[in-house]
Amino acid sequence: MIVRLLHAAGLRSTHLHALSLGSVALCLTLWIRAKTVDQQQRGNAERRALFTGLWPPMLWLIGDSLRERE
Numbered sequence: 001m002i003v004r005l006l007h008a009a010g011l012r013s014t015h016l017h018a019l020s021l022g023s024v025a026l027c028l029t030l031w032i033r034a035k036t037v038d039q040q041q042r043g044n045a046e047r048r049a050l051f052t053g054l055w056p057p058m059l060w061l062i063g064d065s066l067r068e069r070e
Helices: 002-008 013-034 039-052 055-069
Strands: none
Touching: 002 055, 013 039, 013 055
């Protein structure tokens, strides 16, 4: 159902695969940035990077589902 709605909205598998790769880059950027902040804020910055790191597999699998629909 969700895949059907995403396809009807105009999203294609390449869009979600690109978003997946972009979120890997965002995660790495946030992780490197976490090393530059002071010790009190480092925990939050690392958690933000780890949370962002959970997105790529989900986006990639949704992209695969969309590819089957195409």
